[in-house]
Amino acid sequence: MAQIMVIGGGIAGTAAALALHKAGFDVTVHEAHPDAGADIGAFLTLASNGMRALAQLDAAALIADLGFPVTAMTVTDEAGAQLAAMPLGEHHHPLTRYRCLRRAELGAALQDEVRRREIPIRHGARLTAVTESATAATAVFADGSSATGDLIVGADGLHSTVRSQLDPAAPGPEYAGQSVFYGYTADAAPPQGDPDRITMIRGSGAAFGYLVSPAGETFWFARVPGPAVSAEELATTTPGQWRDRLVPILRPDRTPAADIVAATSDRLMVTNALHLSPGTRWHGRRTVLIGDAAHAASPATGQGASMALEDAVVLAKALRDAETPAAALDSYERHRRPRVELNIATSAQLTASRNTDRPPGTDGPQRRDSERPAPRVDEELLRLLDWDTPLPGTPRDA
Ligand SMILES: Cc1cc2nc3c(=O)[nH]c(=O)nc-3n(C[C@H](O)[C@H](O)[C@H](O)COP(=O)(O)OP(=O)(O)OC[C@H]3O[C@@H](n4cnc5c(N)ncnc54)[C@H](O)[C@@H]3O)c2cc1C
Structure with missing residues (x-):
């Protein structure tokens, strides 16, 4: 061949x-x-x-x-209490670290x-x-x-x-039961602890994760259970409208999630989780x-x-x-x-x-x-x- x-x-x-x-x-x-x-x-x-x-x-x-690089993960609950903290993957070697x-x-x-x-x-x-x-x-x-x-x-x-x-x-x-929101903001200052750490939050209404880049930009995602977002909504909803939908889902929790999303302007996108x-x-x-x-x-x-x-x-x-x-x-x-x-x-x-x-x-x-x-x-x-x-x-x- x-x-x-x-x-x-x-x-x-x-x-x-x-x-x-x-x-x-x-x-x-x-x-x-x-x-x-x-x-x-x-x-x-x-x-x-x-x-x-x-x-x-x-x-x-x-x-x-x-x-x-991402070398460690912290998990918190919806009240912000730490549930777990652990190293991530093969973190010792620069070429096998998560990135x-x-x-x-x-x-x-x-x-x-x-x-x-x-x-x-x-x-x-x-x-x-x-x-x-x-x-x-x-x-x-x-x-x-x-x-x-x-x-x-x-x-x-x-x-x-x-x-x-x-x-x-x-x-x-097929739709896997969650819509996924992604965003970036330089205007949030979440508690980060160590550098190179991903923080996962078991929120009451969504799973939320964030990382802070060495340049101080927060990368975040939220996975929100519920019906699939329609093709029309995906085509017509603005980043600001998505933000206004997501913040109230995160706000009841005592975590940085809602503030991170609220500080995000137009670099915010949404997709359906498919498999x-x-x-x-x-x-x-x-x-x-x-x-x-x-x-x-x-x-x-x-x-x-x-x-x-x-x-x-x-x-x-x-x-x-x-x-x-x-x-x-x-x-x-x-x-x-x-x-x-x-x-x-x-x-x-x-x-x-x-x-x-x-x-x-x-x-x-x-x-x-x-x-x-x-x-x-x-x-x-x-x-x-x-x-x-x-x-x-x-x-x-x-
Ligand atoms: C919301 C979300 C979050 C994710 N998060 C992660 C993560 O954190 N970590 C991770 O590892 N993965 C993640 N993934 C998954 C990851 O993005 C995909 O698994 C990966 O991109 C798959 O690569 P691929 O090359 O198979 O497909 P794609 O990256 O989709 O590439 C397919 C390519 O084929 C081209 N193409 C399509 N149709 C045709 C055609 N008819 N003729 C010629 N070319 C064509 C497209 O233009 C495209 O360039 C995530 C995915 C989603 C949706």
């Missing part, structure tokens, strides 16, 4: 391009957006497992220059690195159809052009066209899904980007190490599906939980959706991600 077409130049697609290129394949990325700046501006936390995956692509140092950064920054840095390694990215290339045979796959684009290669990697996100081509009957993303049901078909003969296209989770565990980065490494290793494309795609799915579907289920459970609930497998203080349990970075995952270790069950592993 030589020529691979990656559909989507987001986090999964660019990471896959870096990984496949490193494994020796001839890769082209086809991205629908006409230029590199395709983001609404939300931030995310990249977890230690995501940073480890980036390290396998020789890109961790690049990302460690962006945003700021908080804007999604657009991460995407742009990965796209820059793809270009620096001279991997072609075609912008304005919106895929509309896929056909595949036993030996080849063809991508058809909205401008009437098409391209044929040995494999199509569908990294086209939550509303994936590749997924709907692979399985037209597959259910689309895919487990069991989606992941691959055909010459087509395979990665990232949100395969396994989008609601945001409570904060793992979507990190899981996409893990996918990229494992898919490239599978294609490098297996004897046939069919064996490689089976191997990729076998190694990835249990972990990412556990993430979807855990996130859904956290999203649905209340103070009285405790998701299975957690001990200590009762959890709810404001807390992000670190996914296991165990020996098995380290072997799966380690570039120089053959993928288990492949001929190179024998």
